[in-house]
Amino acid sequence: MTQQHTKTDQAPAAPSFRTAKFGIGAVVRHRIYPFRGIVFDVDPVFDNTEEWWLAIPEEVRPRKDQPFYHLLAENAETEYVAYVSEQNLLPDTSGEALRHTGIGEMFVRDDAGTYRVRDRAPN
Structure with a gap:
């Protein structure tokens, strides 16, 4: 007698x-x-709470199956940390320096205006 194997x-x-x-x-x-x-961190797909995602109005709610970016963000009034889907981001080509106070802890801006991750010396 032979046994039938199914791939379940x-x-x-x-x-x-x-x-x-x-x-x-x-x-x-x-x-x-x-x-x-x-950008200071990247999630390959959505990695926040369902509550956070559902709080976004449905007509502008992003797909979850795309990279999401952690940003040291700023607008005309304030500085904050943002979590944004790739579909909602564009390169900023203004060349203007960012003013977010957290940038100096993580990044160094070179003479060309490019931000590089700051070297961390061991404690």
Whole structure:
């Protein structure tokens, strides 16, 4: 007697990740809202709470299957940390320096205006 084997215990397919369009230190601006910022971290896909995602109005709610960026962000009034989907970001080509007070802790701006991650000396 032979046994029939069925493949029911397959591992789930690995999520497909897109390559992030912006890297650490990239200066970006929001495509709708008037703010800009510098990327300090990237999630390959959405990695925030469901509550946060559902709080975004449905007509502008981004897809979850794309890179999301942590930004040291600023607008005309204030500085803050933002979490933004790739579909809502554009490169900021203004060349204007950012004023966010957190930038100096993480980045150095070179003579060409490019932000590089600051070297961290061990404590």
